[in-house]
Amino acid sequence: EVHLLESGGDLVQPGGSLRLSCAASGFTFSSLTMSWVRQAPGKGLEWVSTVAGSNGDTHYADSVRGRFTISRDNSKNTLYLQMNSLRVEDTAVYYCAKDRWGSSGWFKDYWGQGTLVTVSS
């Protein structure tokens, strides 16, 4: 059974940093693409970043490029999101998601329960 467990969410001041983790189990983590998707309070879903399983290529939303870094440790079956220069508008629940390749791109077939990041002074 696929299981994704996020951690690391916290209250942080604007300009601060935070690292989110996502522990994965139940599938061959090293070969599969993984993503982070966020949801601001009362709002919709926003894709944040993706790291490919095959070659480690990374992709970022314009809103976080240059501030956030996605990475993975295949030996630990863990996905990370390093978040720097945090802004109030980064406040959201951050979901880790397992991607499935759909010929042209990825859709998310499993999601973690989410971890809340609050950016406020």
Place this chain on the structure above:
Amino acid sequence: DIQMTQSPSTLSASVGDRVTITCRASQSISSWLAWYQQKPGKAPNLLIYKVSSLESGVPSRFSGSGSETEFTLTISSLKPDDFATYYCQQYNSLPPTFGQGTKLEIK
């Protein structure tokens, strides 16, 4: 970026009703569209991919159709468990983008 627009934003319906949610893309996305269901305080759950392919374990009362820029999610006969928010997502090109969501409420 490809914009995804869902309608309606809110839909009120009763148990047993047949309901349809529409998702429009700002440009052609061929058949690369997924639908998710999200309940309050929970993570989204994949329902449908490639427009009409039902994810394993998803009840057959859910179905999807469409192509290019216009797509629909239909629930043939609403169950109490179906009242939730639904999102479409295109995966034709990066960045993947979601619709703003359709909240399905009990009438």
